[in-house]
Amino acid sequence: MGDRVVGDTADIRRRLDEVGYLVDEGTASALFLALSLGRPLLLEGEPGVGKTTAAKALARALDTPLIRLQCYEGLTVGEALYEWNHQRQLLAIRLAESRQDRLRDADLFTAEFLQERPILRAVRHDGPVPPVLLIDEIDRADDEFEALLFEFLGESAITIPELGTFTAKRPPIVVLTSNRSRDLHDALRRRCLYHWIDFPSPERTVEILRRSVPAANEPLIRSAAEFVGRVRGYDLDKAPGMAEAIDWVSALSALGATELVREDVVRTLSAVAKTPDDRETITGALDQLVGGARGATA
Known part of the structure; x- marks a missing residue:
C-alpha cells in the first residue's frame, strides 16, 4: 500500500x-x-x-x-x-546506594525508565x-x-x-x-x-445484518431493519445503533423467528431498549411498529 x-x-x-x-x-x-x-x-x-x-x-x-x-x-x-517507572527508579537508587555510587536526579529520567x-x-x-x-x-x-x-x-x-x-x-x-x-x-x-456519521441507511442496515447474522432469513432481516429505523424516530434516551440491531436479530434468530411478530419482539426487547423509559415507549407503540415494519417489507 x-x-x-x-x-x-x-x-x-x-x-x-x-x-x-x-x-x-x-x-x-x-x-x-x-x-x-x-x-x-x-x-x-x-x-x-x-x-x-x-x-x-x-x-x-x-x-x-x-x-x-x-x-x-x-x-x-x-x-x-507517558509515565516514569517509579519502581525501577527506586530500585536504581537502592542499587546505587549499595554500591556507594553517586546517582544524580537526571540519571533517573532517561529512556530506560520511560513507560510508553x-x-x-x-x-x-x-x-x-x-x-x-x-x-x-x-x-x-x-x-x-x-x-x-x-x-x-x-x-x-x-x-x-x-x-x-x-x-x-x-x-x-x-x-x-x-x-x-x-x-x-x-x-x-x-x-x-x-x-x-449518520445511522446507516435502511439498505446498508440490511446488508450489515445479512453479514453479521447469516442465520437470519431475509424477511426477518428486512422487517427488523425497518423496525429499528422507525424506533429511532421516537424520543428515546438511547436510540438503538447497529450493535443493538445485530444483537436483536441474533436473539430473534436464536428463538427460531423467521418473521417479525409481537410476541417475539416483546421477548427480545431488552436487546433494543436500554432504559425502562425506552422500553415503555417502544412497548406502547409496539403494534404500530411491528405492523409498519412488516407492511413496509411485504
Missing part, C-alpha cells in the same frame, strides 16, 4: 468491505483524505453509528496495529502519553506502516486533557521535559471519536479533519 496512501475512495471502500465493514461514500472519503493528507480525523455521531468500529476496521484493512486510548473524566498524562502509554507508543512505532491510533470518546475527557493533545495532533510529536521532543518517523493514523456529550475546543477541531 505504500507508506500510508490508498489508491482512492473506491480502494478504501473495497479494503474495508473485505474486512467486513460496510462504509458509505462520505465516511470513505473522510478516511481517504485523512490517509492522503496525513491529518487526524474527528468522527462524531450518535452512539452506535460505528465510529469506533471504523477505526478498528481501518487498522485491519491496512494490516497495521490498532492502538486504543479510551478517554474518561480525569484522564492524565501518565495514562495517555498509547500516544507515545504510536509516536515511537517503528513498523513499515504507521499504526492507527484511536482516541475514543474524547468528549468524555476533561477540557484540560485536550490541550495536552495539541502538539501531538499538529506535529505528530510529544515533548518530554527531561528528554526532549519525540517526533514520529511516520505520523500515526489518528482517529478521534466523540458522542458530543460536550463541546470540544476549537483548537482541537482546527487540527483535525471532520466527519459526521
Whole structure:
C-alpha cells in the first residue's frame, strides 16, 4: 500500500468491505483524505453509528496495529502519553546506594525508565506502516486533557521535559471519536479533519445484518431493519445503533423467528431498549411498529 496512501475512495471502500465493514461514500472519503493528507480525523455521531468500529476496521484493512486510548473524566498524562517507572527508579537508587555510587536526579529520567502509554507508543512505532491510533470518546475527557493533545495532533510529536521532543518517523493514523456529550475546543477541531456519521441507511442496515447474522432469513432481516429505523424516530434516551440491531436479530434468530411478530419482539426487547423509559415507549407503540415494519417489507 505504500507508506500510508490508498489508491482512492473506491480502494478504501473495497479494503474495508473485505474486512467486513460496510462504509458509505462520505465516511470513505473522510478516511481517504485523512490517509492522503496525513491529518487526524474527528468522527462524531450518535452512539452506535460505528465510529469506533471504523477505526478498528481501518487498522485491519491496512494490516497495521490498532492502538486504543479510551478517554474518561480525569484522564492524565501518565495514562495517555507517558509515565516514569517509579519502581525501577527506586530500585536504581537502592542499587546505587549499595554500591556507594553517586546517582544524580537526571540519571533517573532517561529512556530506560520511560513507560510508553498509547500516544507515545504510536509516536515511537517503528513498523513499515504507521499504526492507527484511536482516541475514543474524547468528549468524555476533561477540557484540560485536550490541550495536552495539541502538539501531538499538529506535529505528530510529544515533548518530554527531561528528554526532549519525540517526533514520529511516520505520523500515526489518528482517529478521534466523540458522542458530543460536550463541546470540544476549537483548537482541537482546527487540527483535525471532520466527519459526521449518520445511522446507516435502511439498505446498508440490511446488508450489515445479512453479514453479521447469516442465520437470519431475509424477511426477518428486512422487517427488523425497518423496525429499528422507525424506533429511532421516537424520543428515546438511547436510540438503538447497529450493535443493538445485530444483537436483536441474533436473539430473534436464536428463538427460531423467521418473521417479525409481537410476541417475539416483546421477548427480545431488552436487546433494543436500554432504559425502562425506552422500553415503555417502544412497548406502547409496539403494534404500530411491528405492523409498519412488516407492511413496509411485504
